[in-house]
Amino acid sequence: MKRRELLATSAAALGLAATLGSKARAQTPLKVGFVYIGPPGDFGWTYAHDQARLAAQEHFGDAVETFYVDNVPEGPDAERIMTQMALSGANMIFATSFGYGPSLNAVAQRFPNIAFEHATGYLQEAPNVSLYNARFYEGRAVIGTIAGRMTQTNKIGYIASFPIPEVIMGINAAYIHAKKVNPDITLSVVWAYSWFDPAQEAAAAEALIEQGCDILMQHTDSTAPLSVAQQRGALAFGQASDMTQFAPDVHLTAIIDNWAPYYIKRIQEKLDGTWVADNVWSGIPEDEVTFAPFNDRIPAEVQDEANALIESIRDGSYHPFTGPLNRQDGSAWLAEGEVADDGTLLGMNFYVEGITGDIPN
Amino acid sequence: MDFGSINPVVLIASLMVAATPILLAAIGELVVEKAGVLNLGVEGMMIVGAVAGFAAAVTTGSPILGMLAAIIAGAAVSLIFALLTQVLMANQVASGLALTLFGLGFSALLGQSYVGIVPPRTEKLDFGPLSDLPVVGRILFGHDILVYVSLFVVAGVWYWLNYTRGGRVLRAVGENHDSAHALGYKVKRVRILAILFGGACAGLGGAYLSLVRVPQWTEGMTAGAGWIALALVVFASWKPWRVLAGAYLFGGIMVLQLNLQAAGYRIPVEYLAMSPYIITILVLVVMSSNRTRRTLAAPGSLGRSFHAAG
Secondary structure, eight states: OHHHHHHHHHHHHHHHHHHHHHHHHHHSOEEEEEEOSSOGGGSSHHHHHHHHHHHHHHHHGGGEEEEEEOSOOTTHHHHHHHHHHHHTTOSEEEEOSGGGHHHHHHHHHHOTTSEEEEETOOOOOSTTEEEEEEOHHHHHHHHHHHHHHHOSSSEEEEEEOOOSHHHHHHHHHHHHHHHHHOTTOEEEEEEOSOSSOHHHHHHHHHHHHHTTOOEEEEOSSOSHHHHHHHHHTOEEEEEESOOGGGOTTTEEEEEEEOOHHHHHHHHHHHHHTOOOOOEEEEOTTTTSEEEOOOOTTSOHHHHHHHHHHHHHHHTTSOOSSBSSEEBTTSOEEEOTTOBOOHHHHHTOOSOBTTOOSOOOO | OOOTTSOHHHHHHHHHHHHHHHHHHHHHHHHHHHTTOOOTTHHHHHHHHHHHHHHHHHHHSOHHHHHHHHHHHHHHHHHHHHIIIIISOOOHHHHHHHHHHHHHHHHHHHGGGGTTOOOOOOOBOOOGGGGGSTTHHHHHSSSBHHHHHHHHHHHHHHHHHHHSHHHHHHHHHHHOHHHHHHTTOOHHHHHHHHHHHHHHHHHHHHHHIIIIISOSOOTTTTTTHHHHHHHHHHHTTTOHHHHHHHHHHHHHHHHHHHHHHHTTOOOOHHHHHHHHHHHHHHHHHHHHSHHHHHHTTOOTTTTOOOOOOO
């Protein structure tokens, strides 16, 4: 329904813009469109982007008009929606899912005056395409540390979405840091093959708990695994936003995606006419990756350890992927003290040594 | 078969739970299609049931009242479809798709103030010592009430369609509405009642997701379950017990592949995860061809509007 309404209003706006001409357009606010993969009410990925959109809207007031289209599938639909946004007068478009890449670049080539911002993307085929991403693996390193300290059964469950570098990076970061504080842990990964399917995610959580995992991490967007963990008494971490309310007893903390500073900065640049395409990857130091308040169940010394890790990442003295690290097959990846470069991380398609199981193709 | 660290009893018990939403929705749709109506709005009716059941359960504190509300809400939404297709003679395929879009949007609107709330817990039925029996205890006597209701509905639909006058009239309407009309049966009344039954079942299936399976309200939480239910009806060639088997098969594949992954088995996850959808697509392709439809024993008047002539 929302999409239809949007199409109707955009069509009206288009007609209006055409009749009023360029004079009126100069006074109109900067229009910023957002393309979402899921619903803003998922309390996960899309929710985090929408909170940032609202923060930007509040920051700029009447100078900026934001709007969004939700539940946009990756593929031809995305191209259609972005074209529609461009035709309806958007000056800037934020597309917030990995798979929008080809569509976004195709649309960007046709509308060179519109600033395109692609979250977690890698394709930059036009001068008006900018990429932005967050170093979620820094957050995964922190929750991995907490998980390694808190597990009783030494089994950690991980609900993954799709086998793409972003997700594999997160699994590796969590595993490395859990293993570092607790050499006995094993990590069970379940691929849900969906970013958002509450029933499937709940079933995955059940299966992991059945297998003896007493602590769950997720790289899917719904709060269903938290609900299951709460019911079954397993510990869990929220994803993308503070999910405490879904599992007040067992929600230890959450990696929070804080896009607001970036959105406000980029929209300001567009307003000032200083916007240029960029490729940024921010994390804990820029407060793009933050954490929900730690649950009291986490012992003070573990909280201190986690906070120390956060601070060391913040001041740049520590990188979560620091050697010596081997690949799963035992071959050397990083030598002692060597730090992974961004290119390798963004193309990561292997597990580190110690993780069992295969990455699906 | 060696399942290693996977407990087959737990597996069977959880596949029954996983299958219940699609089973309920599919058995409802089976009755609708047996009456000659193709309602593609199952997904929309399910999600409206999910949000209505959730809201009612949270407000009243009773999951049972929530389920009743879901039944009423599902039926109420299906009434829109009945009005469009049976009274206004609109195209059934288009009306059904519209109903799904409407349901998804409408439920998101209704559910805004229910995001992030934990619903009252639906307790498992207490069978006393029976639940403690080895194997059968967990599989047969370890569920909440809706799992049993869904089985009862399947048995009831099977009996009613095959052995009662009403069921036979409904089938006659679905096979050939002109003949049924000539014999004096009220084609539209039968169809409207069937549509309402389908809506009620879909609504209940949706509530099972939001109250038991997940349990929480999230926008778009049915995530395609309604489409699987639709395909299941064809997959089962319009036979109630086969719907049950199909639902448990789909539920089983999903639960089994997740459990195999959790237990660390090397399986081609991507194929298993997509298998229900591939079967769904295949079935829908098969259904769209007229010749195969006949061999699958589809109701003769399925999807055709009825205009009373003379």
